[in-house]
Amino acid sequence: MKPNPIYAICNFKDIPSRQAMGFHLMIVDDDGNHQPWSIIVVRWGKKVLGYANKCPHSGVNLDWERNEFLDPYGIRLMCGKHGSTFELGTGRCVEGPCLGGALTPIALAVLDDDICVVGVHLVEDDASANN
Numbered sequence: 001m002k003p004n005p006i007y008a009i010c011n012f013k014d015i016p017s018r019q020a021m022g023f024h025l026m027i028v029d030d031d032g033n034h035q036p037w038s039i040i041v042v043r044w045g046k047k048v049l050g051y052a053n054k055c056p057h058s059g060v061n062l063d064w065e066r067n068e069f070l071d072p073y074g075i076r077l078m079c080g081k082h083g084s085t086f087e088l089g090t091g092r093c094v095e096g097p098c099l100g101g102a103l104t105p106i107a108l109a110v111l112d113d114d115i116c117v118v119g120v121h122l123v124e125d126d127a128s129a130n131n
């Protein structure tokens with residue numbers, strides 16, 4: 001079985017500590033189809049955490065203003081639509097209409113100062129630039 005590749009999505013320093021950034025990527029699903037895949041990367045000191053950018057309440061992106069993911073205190077992720085808030089470390093909804101739900105975690109790794117997604121197949125830009 002082919003090992004899953006590792007994709008660098010940004011440099012570790014591109015995201016300041018205690019900030020979150022969104023990435024709109026394309027994934028290859030199990031049937032070989034290309035699907036948009038929007039993720040949130042949170043950096044907290046040396047730690048990085050990834051979640052699908054999809055609110056468990058109604059499936060929308062959390063950021064209604066681009067890259068605005070944190071609550072006013074900067075300690076939780078927040079959905080801009082109805083204000084649900086999520087623990088940074090677990091993605092668990094702790095307040096709002098999706099209380100009891102959770103964001104889907106995304107596996108990340110930091111390799112050579114790059115933040116990488118692992119365990120998925122992404123559509124790579126240069127592979128699709130054929131026209």
Ligand code: FES
Nearest residue numbers: 055057079082084
């Ligand atoms: S869509 Fe996110 S809280 Fe309603």
